[in-house]
Amino acid sequence: MTALAVPDARADDPFGINAFREEGGSDNAVVLDEVTKRYGRGTLALDGIDLRVRRGEFVCFVGASGCGKSTLLNIVSGLDKATSGRVSVAGRPALMFQEHALMPWLSSLDNVALPMRLAGVPKAQRLERAHELLASVHLGDVVDKRPHELSGGMRQRVALARTLATESQVLLMDEPFGALDAMTRDLLHDELESVWRARGLTVLFVTHNVREAVRLADRVVLLSSRPGRVVQEYPIELARPRRFDDPAVGSATGQITTALRKEVARHGD
Numbered sequence: 312m313t314a315l316a317v318p319d320a321r322a323d324d325p326f327g328i329n330a331f332r333e334e335g336g337s338d339n340a341v342v343l344d345e346v347t348k349r350y351g352r353g354t355l356a357l358d359g360i361d362l363r364v365r366r367g368e369f370v371c372f373v374g375a376s377g378c379g380k381s382t383l384l385n386i387v388s389g390l391d392k393a394t395s396g397r398v399s400v401a402g403r404p405a406l407m408f409q410e411h412a413l414m415p416w417l418s419s420l421d422n423v424a425l426p427m428r429l430a431g432v433p434k435a436q437r438l439e440r441a442h443e444l445l446a447s448v449h450l451g452d453v454v455d456k457r458p459h460e461l462s463g464g465m466r467q468r469v470a471l472a473r474t475l476a477t478e479s480q481v482l483l484m485d486e487p488f489g490a491l492d493a494m495t496r497d498l499l500h501d502e503l504e505s506v507w508r509a510r511g512l513t514v515l516f517v518t519h520n521v522r523e524a525v526r527l528a529d530r531v532v533l534l535s536s537r538p539g540r541v542v543q544e545y546p547i548e549l550a551r552p553r554r555f556d557d558p559a560v561g562s563a564t565g566q567i568t569t570a571l572r573k574e575v576a577r578h579g580d
């Protein structure tokens with residue numbers, strides 16, 4: 312699986328920016344109405360998901376293993392199709408996974424420039440932009456290094472810069488920091504938060520870690536065990552920047568974890 316949904320290249324609109332499907336003056340970047348997904352004749356993965364994500368909102372999804380979180384992101388990204396229901400997204404989203412899937416033979420710079428190369432952006436322009444993006448995730452000094460020469464955290468930062476290179480306004484992140492140590496993850500939270508704010512991005516972020524969700528989100532959406540349904544939504548109105556170990560983050564984490572445990576237990580998962 313690739314780590315990135317690369318927009319279809321169009322000469323007049325390489326990043327698909329003009330492909331935004333406006334919701335009749337709506338402030339929503341993502342709208343899901345009664346979205347259901349069944350794989351073949353078998354697993355019912357999602358069952359009647361209704362969701363509205365405002366432009367610029369940061370929404371985290373938590374739920375039991377196998378409840379359909381990745382399926383949901385894949386449907387929003389366009390990689391997969393809903394069996395029924397309506398999906399509406401403002402433009403073409405970019406998708407980032409836990410595994411960075413960088414091209415091992417390319418430097419950091421060329422990895423970040425890749426989506427722009429595929430979109431037909433001229434070389435000088437894409438290299439300049441790739442330099443800027445790497446600097447924005449504090450990797451300006453490793454532009455020539457290849458993935459095996461970087462730490463896990465640095466590789467995920469290159470992957471984040473590459474995701475941003477699509478110029479998508481909607482980022483879909485599927486446990487992007489799940490494999491990183493706590494310290495590195497903390498740094499990446501700061502970087503993601505600053506890029507999110509600076510660019511006014513809309514982020515849909517899947518995690519198993521409730522504390523991470525509370526650290527980052529404007530709203531945490533709890534999904535039921537399979538088939539995934541929205542059980543509860545938690546607006547997180549704590550001041551930013553938040554720290555992982557803030558007592559208020561801990562208390563919201565406790566509340567959501569209790570609900571998640573109940574949900575997991577209800578299904579004997």
Ligand SMILES: Nc1ncnc2c1ncn2[C@@H]1O[C@H](COP(=O)(O)OP(=O)(O)OP(=O)(O)O)[C@@H](O)[C@H]1O
Nearest residue numbers: 350354356374375376377378379380381382383537
């Ligand atoms: N391509 C597929 N074909 C058949 N079943 C699938 C397919 N992809 C996912 N599923 C099933 O759909 C359900 C939801 O899977 P999904 O990966 O979306 O869950 P998840 O919440 O992301 O899981 P996890 O938290 O373990 O990553 C699971 O039961 C899974 O086995």
